[in-house]
Amino acid sequence: MKLLRVGAKGAEKPAILDADGTYRDLSGVVGDIAGTALTPEGLANIRAADIAMLPKLDGNSRIGPCVGNVGKFICVGLNYADHAAESGMAVPTEPVLFMKATSAIVGPNDDVIIPKNAIKPDWEVELGIIIGKEARYVDEANALDHVAGYCVVNDVSERHFQTERSGQWVKGKSADTFGPIGPWMVTADEITDPQNLSMFLEVDGHRYQNGSTKTMVFGVRHLVHYISQFMSLQPGDIITTGTPPGVGMGIKPEPVWLKPGNVMHLGIEGLGEQRQMTKAYSA
Structure with missing residues (x-):
């Protein structure tokens, strides 16, 4: 999977890149690409989502840092x-x-x-x-x-x-x-x-x-x-x-x-x- 965060600084939405290169909104699946979402269980939860049914995000939107709330x-x-x-x-x-x-x-x-x-x-x-x-x-x-x-x-x-x-x-x-x-x-x-x-x-x-x-x-x-x-x-x-x-x-x-x-x-x-x-x- 290719996971990213899309939107204005401080207001990025979690997203996944689908097979066609479209940004799909993961907001209904995970709060952010951060912390527990990156654990094996968190990634399994994202994999289980029906990507094709997720809302599309504007492909011209700003791409934020790919991980939020980095600790170290x-x-x-x-x-x-x-x-x-x-x-x-x-x-x-x-x-x-x-x-x-x-x-x-x-x-x-x-x-x-x-x-x-x-x-x-x-x-x-x-x-x-x-x-x-x-x-x-x-x-x-x-x-x-x-x-x-x-x-x-x-x-x-x-x-x-x-x-x-x-x-x-x-x-x-x-x-x-x-x-x-x-x-x-x-x-x-x-x-x-x-x-x-x-x-x-x-x-x-x-x-x-x-x-x-x-x-x-x-x-x-x-x-x-x-x-x-x-x-x-x-x-x-x-x-x-x-x-x-x-x-x-x-x-x-x-x-x-x-x-x-x-x-x-x-x-x-x-x-x-x-x-x-x-x-x-x-x-």
Whole structure:
């Protein structure tokens, strides 16, 4: 299933994409694409609905973030060896974890606002894991049982804030609009192998990132297992799993940074595409 949320910001309706690409309103089936709706029981309830009988929604409506009320937005850094190399950093021996503020989350095609005092705004196409079943100290062999589905994430970053302003990376990752997710959550049963998905990102039509999840240092199964050793994972939590090479800071001979008026276009095989315009912050 492809589950999404459609409508104005703060008033999104839960929806499902039918076989013809039509948005069908799930409001009579589930309150939101969030929390308990993402559990195995919640997804079974959605599967049991007669999709063809659900009301149609306007196909031109705004698509919101594919998951509502996200509890934790967990990020994995340097999880592609070639991205670590372009960043001038060693490949980690254990996953590098940091958090992204949930207030950064926006829809897949919403504008990305470059924050005040930004110097080095950058892009990162990433595979997002959406948790559907509580995970606490799970074995790696059973880790995928806790995954509800997957989505596209643009882990927008401000590198000056991230690496030159001291402290943790979170300050360079958490500006409002720095977390586009969607367009939809694709349930795990539709993704045969999350470690074999092609991915890309373009800025103004120029392709900078062209990679595959097969080159992850730590795969989906290991990440869910590993993170659950340090914190419980709850339905609706999102893990974004790192980016392949081609980010702006890695461009030679000079880095390329986002500026107002750029258009980012990105996608992952089987998970859909996003398109955002960058705009300057305005009070």
